Amino acid sequence: MPSLVVVGCQWGDEGKGKIVDYLASQADYVTRFQGGSNAGHTISVGNETYKLRLLPSGVLHRKKLVIANGVVVDPVVLIQEVADVTSRGYSPALALSDRAHVTLSYHQILDAAEEKYKGALRSGTTLRGIGPTYTDKVARYGIRVCDLLDEETLRQKIAQNTPLKQEILASAYKSDSKLDEQQIVSACLKAGEVLSCYVTDTSILLNDALNAGHRVLFEGAQGLMLDIDHGVYPFGTSSNTVAGAVCTGAGIGPTKVDEVLGVVKAYTSRVGAGPVPTELTDDLGSKLQEKGKEFGTVTGRRRRCGWLDAIPLRLAARVNGLTGVALTKMDTLAGFNPVKICVEYRADGRTLRDQPAGLREFSSCNPVYEEMEGWPDQSAAEWAAIAKRGYDALPLQARRYIERIEEIMKVKVKVVSIGEGRDATIHRAEVWPN
Ligand code: GDP
Ligand code: IMO
Ligand code: MG
Numbered sequence: 001m002p003s004l005v006v007v008g009c010q011w012g013d014e015g016k017g018k019i020v021d022y023l024a025s026q027a028d029y030v031t032r033f034q035g036g037s038n039a040g041h042t043i044s045v046g047n048e049t050y051k052l053r054l055l056p057s058g059v060l061h062r063k064k065l066v067i068a069n070g071v072v073v074d075p076v077v078l079i080q081e082v083a084d085v086t087s088r089g090y091s092p093a094l095a096l097s098d099r100a101h102v103t104l105s106y107h108q109i110l111d112a113a114e115e116k117y118k119g120a121l122r123s124g125t126t127l128r129g130i131g132p133t134y135t136d137k138v139a140r141y142g143i144r145v146c147d148l149l150d151e152e153t154l155r156q157k158i159a160q161n162t163p164l165k166q167e168i169l170a171s172a173y174k175s176d177s178k179l180d181e182q183q184i185v186s187a188c189l190k191a192g193e194v195l196s197c198y199v200t201d202t203s204i205l206l207n208d209a210l211n212a213g214h215r216v217l218f219e220g221a222q223g224l225m226l227d228i229d230h231g232v233y234p235f236g237t238s239s240n241t242v243a244g245a246v247c248t249g250a251g252i253g254p255t256k257v258d259e260v261l262g263v264v265k266a267y268t269s270r271v272g273a274g275p276v277p278t279e280l281t282d283d284l285g286s287k288l289q290e291k292g293k294e295f296g297t298v299t300g301r302r303r304r305c306g307w308l309d310a311i312p313l314r315l316a317a318r319v320n321g322l323t324g325v326a327l328t329k330m331d332t333l334a335g336f337n338p339v340k341i342c343v344e345y346r347a348d349g350r351t352l353r354d355q356p357a358g359l360r361e362f363s364s365c366n367p368v369y370e371e372m373e374g375w376p377d378q379s380a381a382e383w384a385a386i387a388k389r390g391y392d393a394l395p396l397q398a399r400r401y402i403e404r405i406e407e408i409m410k411v412k413v414k415v416v417s418i419g420e421g422r423d424a425t426i427h428r429a430e431v432w433p434n
Helices: 016-024 075-089 105-121 128-140 143-149 149-172 181-198 203-211 245-250 283-291 312-318 358-362 380-389 398-409
Strands: 003-008 029-033 041-045 048-054 063-069 092-095 216-219 259-265 268-270 304-306 326-327 339-347 350-352 365-370 413-417 425-427
Touching: 003 016, 016 216, 016 259, 016 326, 016 413, 029 203, 029 350, 048 304, 048 358, 063 268, 075 181, 092 181, 092 203, 105 128, 105 149, 143 149, 143 181, 149 181, 203 216, 203 245, 259 312, 259 398, 283 304, 312 358, 312 398, 326 398, 365 398, 380 425, 398 413
Parallel strands: 003 216, 003 259, 029 063, 029 216, 063 092, 259 326, 326 413
Antiparallel strands: 041 048, 268 304, 339 350, 339 365, 413 425
């Protein structure tokens, strides 16, 4: 039952899409298990770029794709995405969980209203309705994929929810938005018709696959610092982004997880609000942002950039039980000299080696840096040659940086990514279980 979970170790956008696509060549199934269309996972193959929000990043290898119960599904986005990849020659072999919760138009309206209401405490969400959909799930107001196929239940639930949402919007949030119950029902029924061919019990599907010895790759969305429990509360997302979420989000037992690969970007990036201790607000930060083309995949917002922070990395190793790391964007960090790693924080005269829980304390954390010699930038052709020759062809200073990350995380860096493309990847050690 070979299974491999891939998760982000920072604030999302670490390059999970690229790494999952790279690893998917050896998978039979690729599965999303949490998050929703707030995710934007980029895959570059040749001159083509794909930005996936709901479909797992195994689609270009024509693998079996699963959107499991823990995902919140915006049917409009999913239908559009299926049409897009199909028109580009990749008709997806998709299984969609009958238990996954559905994001409706009122969730997106509520998302915007809540952000406005929260003011300074807003997290700068992607406005895709993610928080309100998960809220409804936990409060037991949610619409599930199976409800899209059952008109009677659907009508009953929408009739319950719409006046309540309308009241909350008008009274609490002073919003002018008008919800149309009939329109919501018809949109759901239409979506159900299109998606019905994919709907199934994905927990049974995945357990059968694992028991038969098929290889299942689980693709995390977002990253550790956005996790609802372990991240920077309340600035993260509304789901658990850690590897443990694969059990509840895909309906498999913990004994079925073999390997956990954490994706780490060689520096820090953050799209959205909230404290980021190593953020560089000067020219250096802008240089990283520009060189790394750091714009949000979903919202197009500029990502805030800064030096690598060891505190989230140690936390990621611990709470995910990482068995390996894939390090990305080593080519972007090339040419910066020196390079810095934050190894601890100073706050109110104290030294902290772990992320504090309190928002005020975390906001007052100042990074304590360790400096290392940078490595020279290379042309695209030189990076390609290095990728072919392997790990030892990397500049010595780059290898020292990688090995320092291994010391900090106490986890082996098994994959090193030095470019957007599939080929710009160095395989250093086996990631899949034997
Ligand atoms: P994800 O959300 O974790 O899948 O990451 P995104 O796709 O949102 O953002 C990562 C960006 O970095 C994408 O544009 C990728 O094409 C790009 N990328 C990934 N790995 C590398 C790398 O090693 N080098 C460079 N230059 N770009 C990379
Ligand atoms: P991928 O999978 C980066 C951030 C938003 C916001 C907070 C809450 O591409 O790495 P939400 O819409 O989830 O309620 O927003 O989380 N965020 C992400 N940042 N990458 C993502 O996904 C993200 N998904 C959500 O910017 O601060
Ligand atoms: Mg992304």
